[in-house]
Amino acid sequence: MTQSAYFRYPHVHGELIAFTAEDDVWIAPLDGGRAWRVSADNVPVSHPRISPDGTTVAWTSTRDGAPEIHVAPVDGGPSRRLTHWGGPRTTVRGWTPDGRVLALGAHDQASTRRSWARAVPLDGGPAETLPYGPVGDAVFGPGGQIVLLSAPMGREAAWWKRYRGGTAGKLWIDRDGDGEFVRFHEDLDGNIEYPLQVGERIAFLSDHEGVGALYSSLADGTDLRRHTPVDGFYARHAATDGTRVVYASAGQLLLLESLDDLTGPNDRNDRNDRNDPNDPADSDSPTAGPRPLTVRLGGQRTDLQPHPVSAARWFAAAAPDHTGRGSALAVRGAVHWVTHREGPARALAAEPGVRARLPRTFRVAGEEHVVWVTDAEGEDALEFIPATGTPSTTGTPSTTGTPSTTGTPSTTGTPSATGASADAQHGTDAQHGTDTPDGDAAPNGTGAAVGPGASAPNGDATRPDTAPGATAEATSPTSPTPDEAAPTTTSDPATTPDPSTEDTTGPAQAAPRRLARGQLGRVVGLAMAPDGGRAAVAAHDGRVLLVERTTGEVREIDSSEYGDASGLTFSPDSAWLAWSHPGPGPLRQLKLAHTADGTVTEATPLRFQDHSPAFTADGRHLAFLSARAFDPVYDEHVFDLAFVESARPHLITLAATTPSPFGPQRHGRPFETPDKDETPDSEGTPATRIDLEGLADRIVPFPVEAGRYSTLRAAKDGVLWLRHPVVGVLGAARATPDDAEPKTELERYDLVQRRVEHLAGDADHYAVSGDGKRVLLWTDGKLKVVPSDRRAPADEDGDSNLTVDLSRVRQQIDPAAEWRQMYAEAGRLMRDNFWRPDLGGVDWDGVLDRYRPVLDRIATHDDLVDLLWEVQGELGTSHAYVIPSGGGWGSSDSQGLLGADLTRHADGRWRIDRVLPSETSDPRARSPLAAPGVAVRAGDAVVAVGGRPVDPVTGPAPLLAGTAGKPVELTVLPGAGGEPRHVVVVPLDDEEPLRYHAWVTDRRAHVTTLSGGRLGYLHVPDMMAPGWAQIHRDLRVEVTREGLIVDVRENRGGHTSQLVVEKLARRIVGWDLPRGQAPTSYPQDAPRGPVVAVANEFSGSDGDIVNAAIKALGIGPVVGTRTWGGVVGIDSRYRLVDGTLVTQPKYAFWLDGYGWEVENHGVDPDVEVAQTPQDHAAGRDPQLDEAVRIALASLAQRPARTPPQLP
Incomplete structure (x- = not known):
């Protein structure tokens, strides 16, 4: 029977094979019989291993949260959990000769990178920690002793193909059995993993020929043989019973009966044109080679069954209609229409395998319509439909095409190299979502969207405003965009309606009308003109486009080389479009375009961070947010200043004769203003008159204090915004660690009464109805409708505080169709954002086509995550992550740890x-x-x-x-x-913070002892907020010593390396000698003497960069081993329809003296010192010892700076 599952982690024993599939462990006869489940938890599992006596199988399970070791009888029976370590890196690797489970764990270490080998008894008793230090694998030889170790790796080879950086897999061998390990096959330029003892030979996986394959040699390193092809998919997860080798490749299982089978040289070099490695006809082996195994699974494949999902759980965005009586909701890739009070919900776009996002509402001839972004034909397009779902008497005929999962590659331009946040640019682990200067992709007033996916440029993740002063890492700004870009027009005949095709039969449900397919790139912002005539689109490549609803014509009115536009908003009369235009670093300016002729004008100069524009309801003003308050605050730990609260709302009077609403009035202000509910609506749509000359001179601030604001919107007689509390990144300033963060306030400035009003005290996202009278508020997992002009009462009371019943939305998920869509979208995102437009010479469409058939095998979300990792790994570049929503673990009840x-x-x-x-x-x-x-x-x-x-x-x-x-x-x-x-x-x-601080204290004491107290010691765990805090805990004490050891081993990266380097590069040029007090250096906190850095293979990303900078600036030598080698940064901006984060290496980084060579290589130390397994066994730290020796030798040549004697 043909295989149909996505098989991984095989192990062979006798006539049985164990493996994982469908989020469970299975065992099957090797000859192709029916498999049976060993586990039934339906959670990600890995590395099942059958015991030497064939009675028990052990595996790694995430059933209870963090991965732990479970065992069960091979013949069936209940499983038992053996470990309660609570660490994220626990994994089974095999069995010891005496029948204990061989596992890796870092639960008692100062870093999760330090996974030590453990022997775990089957009775659940205490595990024995094997004295070899951090390892990726441990192999027992024929004599029952550890003979082979592999170094811990950052990730498996198939997930970053052709990786050659510092953590590339290495082998250590103890040939004499005396505990002295030496490097094995050090000459192989590849990523080596899964070492095996097979008879008298040592086998392993390596990609030194370009593709992961199985190799073996004798113990002395001679007679190297290749046993599997290098013209197919990577060989993965190799395991052995001592004679045979089994492995997985692209979801299939393959068996090598003997290492006498080998594959000869392969002269085909095109890695994107590989044949099926599992077809013997495609093998270039002179012998039989590996053979595919046929396995039959039973069961219903539960995760593939269509099932309903909760609209509240998967709510992404909502756009209210003109009066606030109903909204278009985006829920898990579908768009639904929901009336706010009672009534049924209606699916407007819910086709399986199609993602609809960024819904917007608008009116045409008094009838509500909805527009959204769809990828039904493989590229982004716009779809329009009446909110009723029935044919519109004011609309135009449908021009939908045949759905496709691939589509034609976009030619919309080169992705921008800048414009990202400072967050997670160069972290070796995926970090936070992007914080751009404007998180307001929704328009103002006309169907503005609210929700977790409304304010993000892709409609998928919340993006609060950038902290003042934040800058993007790894950017190479080019020349600014011209002040005015000549509008260009493109049209697609497929989007131009043909009157002869109009459907006049009046169906019950109208088909959405699709426009502009293949012309928009990735839509990251969408706004609809109030009159329904055109849509404005912000594309991922910096273009601003206008799409005519009636003709489908697409006009490019502007573009940027610094990122994408945001905050698209139309004037009430639809004549003008405003947006926030990106500039170098964090700078943004407002621009205006006349929609009729496409002329573009700068509304504000490119000096500050101007964002979130909105025309007031009367069309007389353009309100916006701007960080232009320069009022520094002194740092309380070190001598420094920071601009903590720099933003406030501003307003431009559009006509030269329009006075400021905050200034004096000719006739004075009345004692009382009419009651809001009695204020009549204006007659008709107000015309917006803009006098372009002197526009920037008519900017006035709102009379409110500076702070942190986002998401400004116009409402009836006022302006709304979100005010964010100033909070620390780490939460250390809270009253207790368990306290919730302070709430975001929804505030209103009443332009009539000239005062600020607080509308809601716990606002996550919001939008304003078209008439400006109601607010759609997403708060605490609920969608509420409240007035726009007063604070809603605490209790629901009908019109003033209404909770929308989202349970009426019936959204059905077809997992297989959804996974196909996610696969295609991940491919498009990589194509549109990868740092090289040619994707490094990789035939990306060919890669996607080659792996696409594997989609038919997957049966769980974890299968999809693994497949996406491997597909993105084909690009051979760092930071190409796939992170499931929620971490991909089972229970959220964590193991309790006592510290x-x-x-x-x-x-x-x-x-x-x-x-x-x-x-x-x-x-x-x-x-x-x-x-x-x-x-x-x-x-x-x-x-x-x-x-x-x-x-x-x-x-x-x-x-x-x-x-x-x-x-x-x-x-x-x-x-x-x-x-x-x-x-x-x-x-x-999590005990890691406790153990980390204890480790730092121990290393500092070691340096103090070795140097006689002459040297200070600082460890920098990452280049983010935790690392910045850690530096400053001990900076002022440690820099007063004669020299300084800066330990950046296992630095996880981030974006603060330039701040760290500024500290370390300070040089004393003077002294401050106050009477009766000890002298202090000028500048403060400058090292007095030599600085020596210590790095290892886990110093990565921004941890790579800091070491390169230390060397380039001559701060001091670097001691240790070559670093990770990953400096193409990311912004963590895009999530797929189910919340899975996929990252695209976008921000290339060039370093003086290195060029582009740090990526996939790392930074070589000035003095190379490896830490061997025997060093770990003996508790030695030769890297730190050598750094101390070098610093003391430098002090002998050049003593530390000391203050002078008073004259």
Whole structure:
């Protein structure tokens, strides 16, 4: 029977094969019989391994949250959870010769990168940590001892193909069995993983010939053979029973009966034109080679079954109609029409496998219409339909085409190289969403959208305004866009309606009318003119387009080389379009276009961050937000200044004769203003008159204090905006670590009464109805309708506070169709955003076509995530991530951790060996057992948890499952004797911060001891807010010493390296000597003597860059090993329809002295010092030791700077 599942992680034993498929572990006869499930949890699992005696299978499961080790009988039966480590890197790797599970775990380490090998007994007793240091794999030889180790890798080779950076897989071998490991096959320029002992040969996977394949050699490194082709998909997840090798490739299982089978040289070099590696006819092997295995699965493939989803859970955006009585909702890739009070919901666009997003509403001849972005034909297009779903008497005929999942590649221009936020530019792990200067892609007044996906440029993720002063990393600004761009016109005959095709039969449901397919690029912003005549589109490549609704004509009116436009908004009479136009770095200016002739004018100069424009309802003013308040605040930790609150609303009077609404009035102001409800509506649509001359001179600020604002909108007689509290990135300033962040306020400025009013105290997103009278508010997971001119009452009371019943929306998901759409969209996003327009010479369409048949195999979302990783990995570039929404784990109840080391003693008690100390300056690093009143000490025994006795075999960890963040009672028996004590603690869900601070303290003490107190020590864990905080915890103490060791090992990257380098590059040029006080250097916090950096292979991304900068600026030498090698940055901007984050390496980075060569190579140290397995076993740190030696030698040649004596 033909295989139909997506098989991974195989293992062979006797006549059985274990593997994963459909988020479970299976076992099947090797000869092709029916498989049976071993697990039935339907959560991501990996690495099943059958025990040497063939009775038990062990695997890694995420059933209870973090990955843990589970076991079950091969023949069937309930599974048991063996570990309760609570770490993110736990994984099964095999079995020890004595029948224990061989696993990796970093739960007791200062960094998740340090996964040590462990031997876990089947009774759940304490695991033995094997003394080899961080490893990626450990292999037992024929004698039952570890003979082969692989270094820990950042990710598997297929996910970053042809990777050659610092963490590329390496092998270490102990040939003599004396514990002395040396590099094995060091000459192979490839990414080596999955080492195996197969008979007398050592096998492994490597891509040194361009494609991951299976190789083997003798233990002395001779007789290197290749056993699988290099003209197909990567060979992955190799495993052996000591004789045979089984592996996975593109979702198939393949078996190599013997290493006598080998594949000869392959002279085909086109890696994008590979044959099927599983077809023996395509093999260039002189012998039989690997053969595909046929496996039959039973069951219903539950995850493939169509199923309904909650509209509240998957709500993305909503656009209210003119009066606020109904809205167009975007829910999980579909658009629905919902009346706000009672009535049925109606699906406007809900075709399986098609994503509809960014809905907008507008009126034509008094009838409500809806427009949205669709990818039904493989590229973005606009679809229009009456809100009733019935044929419009004012519309035009449908021009829909045949749906397609591929489409024609866009030729809309070169993606911009700038315009991203400072967040997550160069993090080795995917970080936060993009913070652009304007998060307001929705228009003002005309169907403006609200929701988590409304304010993002792609309609998929919230993007608050950029913090003042934030700049993008890794950008290369080019010449500015000309002040006026000549409008260009393109038309597609397919979008021009033919009167002869008009359907006059009057169907019950009208087909949406589709326009501009293939001409828009990726639509990141959409607005509809109030008169319904045209739509404005902001494209991913910086173009601003106008799309005529009646003809389908597309006009380009402007473009930018610095990113995409945002905040598109039309004037009430539809004659003018305003938007925020990007400039270098964080700068943005407002532009105006006359919609009739396309002429463009700068409304504000390119000096500040101007964004979120909105025409007032009377058409007389253009309101906007701008960061142009320069009022610095002194830093309280170091000598520095920052502009913390720099934005406020501003307003332009459009006609030269229009006075400021905030100035004096000729006839004075009345004592009272008419009641809002009695204020008559204006007659007709007001005309917008703009005197372009002197426009920028008519800017006036609103009389409100500066702060952090976003999402300005116009409403009847006023202007609305969101006011964000100033909060720290880490939450360390909150009253307690568990406190929620301060709420965002929805505020209104009443232009009649000239005062600020608070409309809502917990506003996530909002939109204003077309008449400006009502606000659609997304808050606390609910969609509410409230007045725009007064604060809604706390309790629902009909018109003043109405919660929209979203349960009326019936959205059905077809997973297989949705996954095909996600696959195609991820491909388009990469095509449109990859840092090289030619995608580095990779035939991207060919790659997508070659992997597309694999989609037919996948049966779970985790399968799709793995496939997308491998597809994006074909580009051979860093930062091409695929991160499932929610992390992809099962339970959200985390393992409780006590912040201590416990071991089982001879008396059977589980005693505390060490209580990790708290770091009082870091709220993440509170130690439960060190809390006041707990008074637990080393030697005390934990004898009960929550009243349940501790099992002498498994210890207290199983009793702490799911207790993280919850009060738990411990019964503790003092080690010195006495009565048991009952204490209450709150276990942690993550011990890494505690263990990290303890490790830093230990390394600093080591440097102090070696240098006799002459050298300071700083560790920088990342180039983000945590790393910036960590530097400053000890900066002022450590820089006063004669020299400084800066440890950037395992630096996770980020975007603050230039700030770190500024600190380290300071040089003392003077001294301040106050009477009666110790001298201080000028500039402050400057190193007095030599600076030596320490790096390793896990110093990555911005951690690469900081090492290159330290060398380029001559700050000091770098000691250690070559860094990660990933400097093409990302902005984490795009999420697929189910929330899966996909990133596109977009921001190329060039370094003086390195050029483009840091990417996929890393930064070479000045002094190379490796840390061998035997170093880890002995507790040695040769890299830090060498850095100290170099610094002391430098001090001997050039003493540290000292203050002069007074004259």
